[in-house]
Amino acid sequence: MKYLLQDLKVRINDKVYIKDPESSDLGKRIIEHSILMIHELGFENFTFKKLGVKIGSNESSVYRYFENKHKLLLYLTSWYWGWLEYQLVFATNSIPKPEQKLKKAIEIITRSTKQDSSFSHINEVLLNKIVVNEYSKSYLTKEVDKENKEGYFSIYKRLVIRLKDMICEVNTKYAYPSSLASTIIEGALHQHFLKEHFPSLTDCNNKVTPSQYYTDLVFSSLK
Amino acid sequence: MKYLLQDLKVRINDKVYIKDPESSDLGKRIIEHSILMIHELGFENFTFKKLGVKIGSNESSVYRYFENKHKLLLYLTSWYWGWLEYQLVFATNSIPKPEQKLKKAIEIITRSTKQDSSFSHINEVLLNKIVVNEYSKSYLTKEVDKENKEGYFSIYKRLVIRLKDMICEVNTKYAYPSSLASTIIEGALHQHFLKEHFPSLTDCNNKVTPSQYYTDLVFSSLK
């Protein structure tokens, strides 16, 4: 799978970038180092100027790829959700039983990324941490409806709906499949965050994973 | 209850402000209009300069009350959680049966605020919307551990733990009471957001409330 993923290009709404960062060496360096720097500094303290210095290039060159850092965040998180969707489909495709399929899906979605493919310029482990810490900021804005209409969140939405469909396959009668799916995906990020920063607000720790919690939660509800 | 709440002063960690905004007329105007303006402009576009103009005062005067807008957000959200905690305790105190008590608690926590006390300078309806849209930004920062140590999130944590305790009273054996409690509180905000901006990702709408969804979720898990 590692090798398959290597050649996979996640297709991202071309309105989030001005010039496709996959199309040049500089573009790839922008992606690579923006992941490292956003992880290191946090999104608020990250600037294109600092990124320019880091990649031995110029602020204005970065602006040729992305309109602003918000669009860059949309690019990175879209890439992450696309990558996760691929993993989800790949891992669950061949499972015939709905229960087992859903169980696997929950596992894929709620686990924290442990290793990156270490070939490409994208470090998935750090990108996962960025999503935990920064994803909400990409939609908790005044522009969310406009950007949603333009399709900036379509990969994420597709992922939630895939999970919803799997829930429905297990129990057609369940009344809240969409809410449950969105709860799992968004909630898993939150539990990972709590584990790191507010351990008293979660039961997840070294021994108990978010996967276990959500598996229990989901199958109790669908029973 | 309305009248009781009027006189209730939510006690907020005094490190979040430089000068207690409750201690002066200007301070109260700062709180009142920052709620209106953050709701209107969103947190990112809100500045102390704009606030100064709105309250017919000066940027530098606002800085005498709050170090920066992040601290102001911490103040507002702490106030909200303190207010909600009061409502929770008030409404559940006299209920003897653990199941009914928890049911009521879920209702209080997951409902959207429908009316404000309309006496004080704080508009709870708008503040609730601010919490839905902005609360995550108060802790998804690089300073979260430091600020957590200084007690900036203690009211919120106390609320989660109260809910956790109620969950435990219903079922002592349940393995994930803290995670479930944090899921309800954070997840309810998320479902309200989805209802407004991503209706395809939730089952909540005019007819189905987050309260119903979470009540079902919780009691299924605790069965």
Added chain:
DNA sequence: TAAATTCGATAGTAATACTATTATATTTGC
């Protein structure tokens, strides 16, 4: 009534988030 506090006004700084221009370097198309 003196002292202390509060507030409004003004000024100033460093950083951010861009935009514009130009010269050079590299790629590509013929």
Added chain:
DNA sequence: GCAAATATAATAGTATTACTATCGAATTTA
């Protein structure tokens, strides 16, 4: 192999943000 097109680096500049500092007038309090 050369001209044209494109990409990049460097520089400069602007508006806004997020503050800090100072000062004098008004108000409160002791």
